[in-house]
Amino acid sequence: MIKEQKRLAEGLSVTSKVFVRSRNGSAMKIVREHYLRDDIPCYSLACSECLDIVKPDARGETPKFILSSKPTKCNSATNGHYLVVDTNIILHAIDLLEGDLGFYDVIIPQTVLEEVKNRSIPIYHRLRALVRKETKRFVVFHNEYSEDTYVSRLSNESINDRNDRAIRKTAKWYQKHLESKNIDIVFLCNDNDNRFKAKKENIDARSLIEYIDDLPNADELRDLVPADMTSFDELHSSDIMFPEYYSNARIMAGVKNGTVFQGILNISQHNILQGQVNVAQFKKPLLLMGSKNLNRAFNSDAVFVELLPKNQWKEFSYTIVEEDALGGENPDDENIVEPVISDKERQLLAQEAIKETAANRKDDSDKRLQPTARIVGIQRRSWRYYVGQIDPSSVDEAGNAVRDCFVILMDKQLPRIKIRTRKAAELVGQRIVVVVDQWTTTSRFPHGHFVRALGPIESPEAETEALLLEHDVEYRPFSKNVLDCLPKEGDDWKVPEDPNDPSMVGRVDLRDKLVCSIDPPSCVDIDDALHAKRLSNGNFEVGVHIADVTHFVKPGTALDAEGASRGTSVYLVDKRIDMLPMLLGTNLCSLKPYVDRFAFSVIWELDSGANIVDVKFMKSIIRSREAFSYERAQERIDDKSDNDELTNSMRILLDLSQKLKQQRVDNGALNLASPEVKVYVDSETSDPNEVEIKKPFATNSLVEEFMLLANISVARKIYEAFPQTAMLRRHASPPSTNFEELNDMLSVRKPGMAISLESSKALADSLDRCEDGNDPYFNTLLRIMSTRCMMAAEYFASGMYGRSEFRHYGLAVDIYTHFTSPIRRYCDVVAHRQLAAAIGYETLDLSHRDKGKMELIVKNINKRHRNAQFAGRASIEYYVGQVMRNNESEHEGYVIKCFNNGIVVLVPKFGVEGLIKLDTIGDVATAEFDEEKYELHFTDFSGTRRKVGVFDRVQVDVKSIKDEVSGKRKAQLLLK
């Protein structure tokens, strides 16, 4: 409701908006002022009047006029046009708007922007990014604040109608404003009613399809139109495939009275018809089985679930089910008629489930029975861009007719997606990007649309890009805004010679120290260097010098924002995706030898037992004497004849590091293992040609120990200075349930062995004890399997947890952070800033002192860190596949999991694990699966009876095959 309008001055008037709302039964009256003005420009380069009315913003910048004076033309028009878009267009076709094929010179009315924001925050951010980018020439026109375009709501008008009217008025205003400039306005809207009204007002209103059809490159664009706008013909409302979701009110009521629970869905790695939901109320996850119960949810969606009656509680399925095995029909027990149960009964059920999951059940028959549930609503979809390929079997004939086909995604835990395209035949054999639009109750598969093609399957470029997209890694080059934040001197930047230069004030000159760096061979982003010296009192001075990235990356700049959003550098076998631009990472910040560099130094005084006597932090200037590789450093240390000062200081470092390591091990630091391998890529053909298991030198651990020490010291210091917002890293101790299955396996398969969980020390010791005399690799295998039971370490701001929960379990220290690699991790950048503030070097930016903002940063870098790890692993996996393609051979493998129709085998030589399905090695009908003993008995093709069990060493044939369905190359293992 709008009250009277009052004129304040020329071009400025005020109205007030009044809403009456009720909360908790009491009425509230909200009165807001709303100022209307005449100085909102049209942003068109063709317009000369608006240039006179612009006013600078708080930073003193005037708005840029970016709408082209010669915009694109439609086929049917002589004039160029600007687009005014409605909300429904943006919500459904944001991908299309972002593409380069069309949609330039777009005006977004503020009303639309706000509607988009209310409906979808991610799309709002993408829209804002488009406006920022300027190359696509998108502008936001604040029609609600402009005197000429403001409309007040009529007495019996709905808010939607009022907004539609406001948008039309904006289109009309632009039309009139630019009439004399020969620029048309096209109003894009997919709402028939709104379009009809617009046409009556003489606005050129069109639907998306109508508009695209009128463009010169209509054919290219038509495929990209999202699904729900083209309507699939096979939708018969009669065949309902899935139950409807509950209404919001019903879900909320259910959550309140304890019959509906919320959690994140995890689809099983091996069975896409089985998922688990971790619910806070229960100790064990709830099981979801069958597509009906999974009810259209995707892996990692946030879902609402409801328990099923107890007679439907089931055992965890030990069967492997993959999407391609499903074909058209789902082998699903969909015929169970479900009894109607009341809320009361559901609450009782919930209590029972709590009991069930909490108790240590002795009853054997019930032992594996788990409460099951079904999904009744989706809180948040995890939908994003997906990479996949068209299922060739769904494309029958060539030709250009529009047809439906299936896209099989790279992520095996997701269903196939149905898309509609006329390019199907062309796209077979390509990696393509698709987006999911909807999944209705009447459709067995989700509907989506094609976004773009990456390139042929198995071409390194397409595969790398696919991998980055799949893991949500930002890999596009840095934008101009970001690059503008770099020092103007570029590669010629030098440490200033004048000691009074502002960047030198407060820095300690450490150029006389004998600093050197030790890194992997051919490392270009050197972010740490070390020095050591024997002091006159018999103690040692040890310094760790970290690249001073925050000197170049100031908070609040575009560079900082980009770094924060990337969170970490991503290392792939053949490629590195930097967090910060090359110039910083590999030159200005990198602590290269023989040149002066800014650093952040931690300098300790250590006694001969490597105990800290004193620690100092300072911004400094250093000059590295040498950059060693691990191997080269090892040679220098081992070479007895080498007695120069630098080598001697490295010997001191090595000696102290070994003592530090011993201290850590005594405290219970874990030595876990992962099957890490390194892939050598031929430099000329860039074909991978060899796989090697990483082998560590003593110097690896030298550097590592001092980095750990620096991280710990810094963590203490910043926690002291900022008890609420210090950037720290923790590693929770694993809950005992994580180890239940592994310990059970051990007790059955390797009697006498067990992993103890009382403390990290006990765990480390028990792992050391688990040795198999006949099999030296067994211990490593067990470590690999234990690693998978661990919790993931995470970043956090100190205010988020109690002091006792800061502990880093794996390293066995009470507080920890990341400080030593600011070039490639954003956590370190924050830690640098906080440390600089803690020692009084500079003031700390507000965003690192605000608990809420820190939580956002932490959430993002945790996610990025995880994605980067997955991407790195996936890259290695891909290249290992390529290596094996050339050398098929027989290798030793270990069984790590048993199902009733297959086994999972790990091959240490390649660090790969693969599934061996029973039907490839023997007769399925003869198989007997002994769950208790983790053993599978079967008769192989030659007729001999065999049994395999967990931890067994087996001989396998390793070869690489291309999965024709998903287009993924994977290791095919065959049991000998």
Add this chain to the structure above:
Amino acid sequence: MELYSPEGLRLDGRRWNELRRFECHINTHPNSADGSSYVEQGNTKVVCLVQGPMEPKQSSQSNECTIEVNVNVTNFSTFERRKRGKSDRQVQELVTTLERTFDQSIMTHLYPRTLIKLDLTVLAQDGGLLGTLVNAMTLALIDAGIAMYDYISAVSAGLQDTNVLLDLNNLEEKDMSGLTVGVIGTSEKLALLMLENKMPVDRLESVLALAIVGSHRIRELMDQEVRRHGNDRLRKRNEM
């Protein structure tokens, strides 16, 4: 919520350096007080009545002039009805701040052994309450003819990210760190500086500068009203 859009507009359509609608009236209650005023800054509305200088109730021993401020925040002033007692901590703090500010600005040495009583009634609140109270008091004191060194004009300013914004309304005040200044006349001297949350030191100066400019503008508007009222009275007297 986007407090300051990339296009340079705030939630209510103002630019960064614009005051809200400012309206003031002087001598609104000529029969019930020695001086009175009514001030609206946006949707924040305040009435001020001045009594005195007068004899204190209990004749105290001190030779000083006592300034007594009462702030009555009406139940309906916020969007949710809420009763506030006199001992409400926030109100008490406001009272102390106001008393201290005006202790220094009134020529108290001219009024020994007297009491100057100011009653403030808050009719509506939409941010920047302290500033509005100060402005209302200045006008009422002028109306009562109590000697002051100069106008005290006050307004708030805040920092959103790196942008400085003038005269915060309720929505902005809740989400940003802001300060209120009371400026003496056309000088850059401050009679009042109130900062209740954190603000980075390196930004403080620019926020202060903006608030001072805003206060000067408010002083002009108040001065216009005082002169208008003065001329009115002069004209009426001449007519008689």
